[in-house]
Amino acid sequence: MILPGFPEAAPMAGLAGGILIGLAAALMLLGAGRIAGVSGMAARAFGLSEGGAPRSLAWAFVLGLPLGAFIVALFSGGIEARFTGFLPIVIAGLLVGFGTRIGSGCTSGHGVCGVSRLSQRSIVATLTFMAAGIATVAIMNAVGWEVLP
Numbered sequence: 413m414i415l416p417g418f419p420e421a422a423p424m425a426g427l428a429g430g431i432l433i434g435l436a437a438a439l440m441l442l443g444a445g446r447i448a449g450v451s452g453m454a455a456r457a458f459g460l461s462e463g464g465a466p467r468s469l470a471w472a473f474v475l476g477l478p479l480g481a482f483i484v485a486l487f488s489g490g491i492e493a494r495f496t497g498f499l500p501i502v503i504a505g506l507l508v509g510f511g512t513r514i515g516s517g518c519t520s521g522h523g524v525c526g527v528s529r530l531s532q533r534s535i536v537a538t539l540t541f542m543a544a545g546i547a548t549v550a551i552m553n554a555v556g557w558e559v560l561p
Contacts, residue, residue: 437524444469449521450477451512515540 440448446465455461456470464470485491495501512518515537517526523541526534552558 433520433524434528437520437528440473441525447517447521447525448473449517449525450474451509451518452521 437448440446444465452464453470453473456464456467457474517537519541522534522537527538
């Protein structure tokens with residue numbers, strides 16, 4: 413399916429991915445009684461957080477993320493990833509990590525799990541994430557930095 417203005421869009425793949433993310437979040441909540449927030453699970457796995465899921469579950473969750481991407485790449489013929497360079501990725505990662513700590517969660521915890529539970533804090537956090545992303549792209553476009561090639 414081709415979307416006008418987005419010739420490389422893959423809406424069916426996005427739909428399938430969204431269903432799988434929702435299913436994983438529901439299984440985590442119903443099966444383990446925990447929110448499937450990546451930043452919280454990573455903090456627990458690395459010992460930065462005392463509360464939350466058992467460390468073994470947190471490690472399984474964190475290790476499953478790249479493993480899942482690897483499996484998809486194997487069966488789909490590969491994934492093309494382009495990065496601007498090592499330093500911008502490191503800086504971006506540190507900023508995201510800092511933001512998730514002061515925001516008490518990340519897009520997966522707030523955006524997927526919190527919004528589905530109608531958490532007011534998560535709804536505000538998700539709207540903030542979205543507004544910051546839109547503003548960042550608008551600023552980058554205004555100064556002439558290419559957002560997407």
